[in-house]
Amino acid sequence: xxxxxxxxxxxxxxxxxxxxxxxxxxxxxxxxxxxxxxxxxxxxxxxxxxxxxxxxxxxxxxxxxxxxxxxxxxxxxxxxxxxxxxxxxxxxxxxxxxxxxxxxxxxxxxxxxx
Amino acid sequence: xxxxxxxxxxxxxxxxxxxxxxxxxxxxxxxxxxxxxxxxxxxxxxxxxxxxxxxxxxxxxxxxxxxxxxxxxxxxxxxxxxxxxxxxxxxxxxxxxxxxxxxxxxxxxxxxxx
Numbered sequence: 001x002x003x004x005x006x007x008x009x010x011x012x013x014x015x016x017x018x019x020x021x022x023x024x025x026x027x028x029x030x031x032x033x034x035x036x037x038x039x040x041x042x043x044x045x046x047x048x049x050x051x052x053x054x055x056x057x058x059x060x061x062x063x064x065x066x067x068x069x070x071x072x073x074x075x076x077x078x079x080x081x082x083x084x085x086x087x088x089x090x091x092x093x094x095x096x097x098x099x100x101x102x103x104x105x106x107x108x109x110x111x112x113x114x
Numbered sequence: 115x116x117x118x119x120x121x122x123x124x125x126x127x128x129x130x131x132x133x134x135x136x137x138x139x140x141x142x143x144x145x146x147x148x149x150x151x152x153x154x155x156x157x158x159x160x161x162x163x164x165x166x167x168x169x170x171x172x173x174x175x176x177x178x179x180x181x182x183x184x185x186x187x188x189x190x191x192x193x194x195x196x197x198x199x200x201x202x203x204x205x206x207x208x209x210x211x212x213x214x215x216x217x218x219x220x221x222x223x224x225x226x227x228x
Contacts, residue, residue, distance in 0.1 A: 004157070040122065042218040043158075043202070056215070090157050100206040100214045101146050105157035 002026050004106035006091050012112045015081060021109045023074040023091030030096045032074045033103070034066060037088040049074060050097050081113045117141055120203055120219025129228050133190040137203035137219045140184065144217075145208035147179050149188045152200045152221065161188070161201075193226045200224070 004025045013019050025032065034046040048056035049068040063085075065077040074091055088110050094103040120137045127133055135149075145166055150158035162177045164170045164186075170177045176189040186205075190197055200221040206214050 006157075040220065042118065042220050043204075043216075045215055048215070092157075097214050098209070100216050101148055101160070101163040103160070103216060105150075105159065107155070107157045110155075 004091055004093055004104050006089075006106040006109050008109060009107065010110045010112075012114065013078070013081065014114050015083070017081075018077070018079040020078065021076040021089055021091075021111075023076075023106055025072055025074075025091075025093040025104070025106075027093055027104060029093035029102075029104075030071055031094045032068060032071075033092040033094075034074065034076055035090040035092065035105075037090055037108070043090070047076075048097070055097070078111075081111075083113050086111055086113045117217050118203065118205060118219045121222055122220050124223040124225060126225045126227060127193055129193060129195060129226055131193050131226070133193050133197070133224060133226075134187060135190075135201050135203075135222050135224070136185060136187045137205075138183075138185050139205055139217075141205070141207075141217075142181075142184065143207045144205040146206045147177070147186050148204040148206075148216070149175075149177055150202040150204060152202060154199075158202055195226050195228050198225045 007022045032049045036044045046060045047066045052068045067075040088108045090108045091106040092103045118139045148163040149161045152158040167181045174191045178187045200223045202221040203219040204216040
């Protein structure tokens with residue numbers, strides 16, 4: 001497996017469910033990112049991890065909780081989501097934060113909140 | 115005023131046409147300028163990046179940056195149906211930390227008709 005992988009690719013959940021999104025990068029990168037992509041909106045940066053330490057949280061509601069157990073894996077834990085949270089959630093990694101042009105994206109998880 | 119403006123299209127052209135995609139921005143501190151291509155149900159993939167002003171060519175693709183006008187362009191020569199995708203511009207400042215975060219346009223949806 002190469003590049004950045006994400007599972008599951010599709011997820012439907014109710015507002016009271018708890019689920020997790022998983023991301024894995026096979027590139028030896030040191031920084032990982034979660035983005036939200038909604039229709040007719042630019043990609044929104046949610047969280048940034050550098051060397052497994054969260055370095056940025058862009059005013060994301062607490063119903064989204066990230067976890068980075070090591071430099072290759074990133075999770076996004078979801079609970080009590082709202083219908084407006086339905087979107088494509090993209091994971092990305094880069095060599096480090098000083099080289100943003102090295103960001104590689106995964107295929108995304110299409111999330112639908114009922 | 116939004117940081118990065120990009121016409122969402124859709125843009126439809128015949129096969130073989132020259133395509134011009136562009137973005138404008140307001141932050142004069144941006145130094146890195148990226149173009150991503152995103153096929154349906156896939157994550158964005160980096161096409162090209164440019165540092166500061168100037169042109170960069172890669173096969174049928176040419177990226178141009180005009181910092182004096184705060185305007186960037188991507189040209190696609192001899193367009194092919196396989197070029198049909200959404201094209202995202204992204205920019206960042208030249209430092210590590212938050213300034214290195216990518217700021218995206220909304221993307222332009224391109225369709226190349228055979």
